Amino acid sequence: MDFYKLEPSITHRDGVVSTSVRASQEMIEKYQLEENFTRHKMWSNNPKMKLVIHDKPGLKVRFSDIHYWESNQPSASFLVLNDIFKKLLKTFTISEHTFYSAEISYKTLNKKYWVLHVINNALTDLNFSKSQFEYYHVIERKVIQELEIGEIKNIEQWDSYLKKRERLTILRLKKAYYENDYDIFSTSTAGILINETVKEAIESSELDGYEIKEFNKYEITISPK
Numbered sequence: 001m002d003f004y005k006l007e008p009s010i011t012h013r014d015g016v017v018s019t020s021v022r023a024s025q026e027m028i029e030k031y032q033l034e035e036n037f038t039r040h041k042m043w044s045n046n047p048k049m050k051l052v053i054h055d056k057p058g059l060k061v062r063f064s065d066i067h068y069w070e071s072n073q074p075s076a077s078f079l080v081l082n083d084i085f086k087k088l089l090k091t092f093t094i095s096e097h098t099f100y101s102a103e104i105s106y107k108t109l110n111k112k113y114w115v116l117h118v119i120n121n122a123l124t125d126l127n128f129s130k131s132q133f134e135y136y137h138v139i140e141r142k143v144i145q146e147l148e149i150g151e152i153k154n155i156e157q158w159d160s161y162l163k164k165r166e167r168l169t170i171l172r173l174k175k176a177y178y179e180n181d182y183d184i185f186s187t188s189t190a191g192i193l194i195n196e197t198v199k200e201a202i203e204s205s206e207l208d209g210y211e212i213k214e215f216n217k218y219e220i221t222i223s224p225k
Helices: 025-030 083-089 155-163 196-201
Strands: 004-007 021-023 049-053 078-083 097-106 109-118 132-137 142-146 169-178 184-187 191-195 211-215 218-223
Touching: 004 078, 021 025, 025 049, 078 083, 078 191, 083 109, 083 196, 109 184, 142 184, 142 218, 155 169, 196 211
Parallel strands: 049 097, 169 218
Antiparallel strands: 004 191, 004 211, 021 049, 078 109, 097 109, 132 142, 132 169, 184 191
16 A cells, blocks of 8 residues: 655645744743654643744735644644544544644634644554665765665664664665554654545545645555554
């Protein structure tokens, strides 16, 4: 099965440029987003998220089905969604996640939204014996060593191989075998991924402002435990 990255689009179907949001000054001052809102843990202090539309000269402001969080952006894998988009995604199986209540404000207008935060459990659900890694040089942009399938047998060994990498190289997946049955999940390199079934449901809806990109950074196989 193919997988796709779900994210906000630059424009809507009618060509209108999408409106981005950012954390309100209140959120910036009260909460340390970078520390408390990450790929690997839920935000324990969970007030309503107060976001504001980033207003730019000449930009037509529109409350969209999905918004891009432009600045003061947490490191988590997340999406800013309206209630309709949330209800559609909740009909599918999502890996460990939370929908935080949110509010987007523009001048005197306030709209209810949700922030979908998906925890990155990619290595936790990975069957290492059936997966494959490679060392990749980020400057030369080429694979410098391809490991055997199953050579890295667990998270601890993965950490050991990570520490052995050469300067300016990364240890990345080439083939991932996940033992789960999620329709929607998160990885550190891709953000939030969806399967073909979710893709078709979104595309057949009247939702707008999203973009679905084919994920081809590495091969993914999913099989229930």
